[in-house]
Amino acid sequence: MCAIAGLLFKTDKDRNFTMTTGQALTQILDATLHRGPDSAGWAIYKEPLDNLIRIRFMISRKNGETDDEIKRIHRHLKCIKVQVVHEEIQGCTLGIHARYDGEILPLTKKLEKEFIPFSIGRRLDIIKDVGQPLELSRKYKIDEFNGSHGIAHIRLATESGVRPDTAHPFWACGFADVATVHNGQITNYWIMRRRLERKGMTFQTHNDTELIAVYLACQMSCGATLEDALKASLDDLDGTFSYLVATKDSIGYAKDKIAAKPMVKYENDEMIAIASEEVGLNRLFPGQSLETSEPAPSSYGLWSRLVPQ
Numbered sequence: 138m139c140a141i142a143g144l145l146f147k148t149d150k151d152r153n154f155t156m157t158t159g160q161a162l163t164q165i166l167d168a169t170l171h172r173g174p175d176s177a178g179w180a181i182y183k184e185p186l187d188n189l190i191r192i193r194f195m196i197s198r199k200n201g202e203t204d205d206e207i208k209r210i211h212r213h214l215k216c217i218k219v220q221v222v223h224e225e226i227q228g229c230t231l232g233i234h235a236r237y238d239g240e241i242l243p244l245t246k247k248l249e250k251e252f253i254p255f256s257i258g259r260r261l262d263i264i265k266d267v268g269q270p271l272e273l274s275r276k277y278k279i280d281e282f283n284g285s286h287g288i289a290h291i292r293l294a295t296e297s298g299v300r301p302d303t304a305h306p307f308w309a310c311g312f313a314d315v316a317t318v319h320n321g322q323i324t325n326y327w328i329m330r331r332r333l334e335r336k337g338m339t340f341q342t343h344n345d346t347e348l349i350a351v352y353l354a355c356q357m358s359c360g361a362t363l364e365d366a367l368k369a370s371l372d373d374l375d376g377t378f379s380y381l382v383a384t385k386d387s388i389g390y391a392k393d394k395i396a397a398k399p400m401v402k403y404e405n406d407e408m409i410a411i412a413s414e415e416v417g418l419n420r421l422f423p424g425q426s427l428e429t430s431e432p433a434p435s436s437y438g439l440w441s442r443l444v445p446q
Contacts, residue, residue, distance in 0.1 A: 140412070168416045179279055183260055186234055190257060286388055311354070314384055314385040316382070377395050379398035
């Protein structure tokens with residue numbers, strides 16, 4: 138089944154909402170845990186760093202291998218002219234802040250020959266691992282995140298192993314700050330992947346959620362707006378799907394024509410919140426009666442931040 142979650146605050150005004158952004162996303166996931174108990178992940182959008190990019194790598198957790206792997210990452214980054222300014226190990230990941238002046242797609246191709254970057258961006262940071270959301274939130278300090286927006290996911294593994302790299306969200310490999318979460322199945326995956334690869338796109342996995350991210354990023358790199366790309370995806374992608382995409386300043390969604398995969402949204406003057414089931418939204422406003430709605434079949438939508446980024 139799987140479950141998706143999204144949250145975006147429209148402005149930087151003082152918030153009446155009492156949870157942090159990380160707490161809210163985690164609560165939505167925990168409320169829908171019956172849909173995906175195998176792994177969990179968050180794509181969170183932090184404040185940009187001056188002239189720096191964020192890179193998060195998956196690393197080994199085997200005794201004696203972590204230090205060697207980090208040394209190899211440092212050597213490789215130095216060879217491709219990426220200067221590490223700060224680093225932090227969290228669980229099975231290494232988060233790095235670095236100076237890099239080139240394009241992201243060529244950098245990705247140089248990195249993925251040796252290592253697995255979960256995400257690259259000026260704001261995007263993807264955290265994902267095997268386990269359940271409350272446990273992983275404590276481990277990775279997700280509750281401390283109180284940024285402008287983020288998306289999240291819990292997975293019920295059906296087609297691939299239960300590992301950190303098969304958990305969601307997925308980054309649009311080669312493009313800064315684009316990530317997706319998805320409930321469903323893209324049935325023309327291989328046709329679409331070959332089309333994108335012929336355009337120079339690159340993939341890290343065989344997961345159809347990653348394909349959605351790369352497809353949308355490719356559309357935007359060719360001049361389409363995100364709204365245009367969401368609309369086009371309804372015709373280009375086959376299957377049953379409800380997905381969310383996040384960029385540095387927005388969250389969008391699309392639902393296929395069958396609409397078999399649920400999605401519920403709640404919006405007020407301050408925020409937009411999205412979940413697979415209404416019980417997830419109820420966690421954010423306990424005891425309140427919410428006016429929620431479910432997007433129609435073959436629909437898409439986009440919410441953007443109302444402040445400069």
